[in-house]
Amino acid sequence: MKFINRDAEIKYLNAHFESEPNSLLFLYGPKSSGKSTLLEKVINELDLKKYIVNYINLRGVLIYNFKSFLDVFFQRNIKNKAIDILEGITINLGFFNLNIDEEAILKENAF
Numbered sequence: 001m002k003f004i005n006r007d008a009e010i011k012y013l014n015a016h017f018e019s020e021p022n023s024l025l026f027l028y029g030p031k032s033s034g035k036s037t038l039l040e041k042v043i044n045e046l047d048l049k050k051y052i053v054n055y056i057n058l059r060g061v062l063i064y065n066f067k068s069f070l071d072v073f074f075q076r077n078i079k080n081k082a083i084d085i086l087e088g089i090t091i092n093l094g095f096f097n098l099n100i101d102e103e104a105i106l107k108e109n110a111f
Contacts, residue, residue, distance in 0.1 A: 006038060013042040017051055066107060 003010065016025055027035045036057055043053050056073075063069050 003034075003038065003041065006034075009038060010042060013039070017042070017046060017053075070103075070106070 027039055029035050036059075039055065043055065046053070058072070061072055063072060
């Protein structure tokens with residue numbers, strides 16, 4: 001597929017991956033503007049022996065506050081794991097690992 005006027009975005013994404021990021025990257029823009037297609041193109045051209053890319057398409061997901069953000073990215077069944085959390089042990093809650101200290105930081109700035 002040929003991309004027209006997307007050289008700057010492709011260059012930015014390649015530079016982002018090349019920098020070995022330790023953070024999330026959110027792509028956003030108007031509906032049906034080609035965000036997913038662009039990202040898939042860049043990912044398909046990466047050396048997947050060097051990179052691990054986790055991709056979540058949020059189309060159809062309403063994120064309207066901090067709790068809804070956590071509900072999308074983290075499985076929130078903590079009741080049975082309270083002792084582990086209080087001891088600071090990281091547990092797998094969903095897409096990301098989260099411990100109680102990190103949850104407090106997320107409440108201050110989710111991004």
